[in-house]
Amino acid sequence: xxxxxxxCDERFCIKESDIPNNWExxxxxxxxxxxxxxxxxxxxxxxxxxxxxxxxKPPIQEIFQEMKIWLQENHLDxxxxxxxxxxxxFDTDF
Numbered sequence: 001x002x003x004x005x006x007x008c009d010e011r012f013c014i015k016e017s018d019i020p021n022n023w024e025x026x027x028x029x030x031x032x033x034x035x036x037x038x039x040x041x042x043x044x045x046x047x048x049x050x051x052x053x054x055x056x057k058p059p060i061q062e063i064f065q066e067m068k069i070w071l072q073e074n075h076l077d078x079x080x081x082x083x084x085x086x087x088x089x090f091d092t093d094f
Contacts, residue, residue: 011028012067012074017035022038023035032047032050039079039080
């Protein structure tokens with residue numbers, strides 16, 4: 001169920017985690033939920049759960065990359081420190 005505090009598009013949803021200073025991002029296409037610490041997606045991402053109909057295709061690293069791109073395009077403030085029009089400590093590596 002999607003609630004008002006979730007930000008979604010046709011594939012991804014993001015919401016605050018029950019864990020302070022953390023987020024959960026759901027990939028509705030691949031049926032997974034990924035958790036990560038605020039502003040530290042690359043360093044802290046982890047598969048929290050798989051939903052019904054989950055398959056291991058595509059590989060999880062490919063899903064992480066696609067999720068990161070969506071987060072950067074739509075929720076940049078949640079994956080990196082963004083201050084005064086420039087990126088600070090932007091996580092670019094997997």
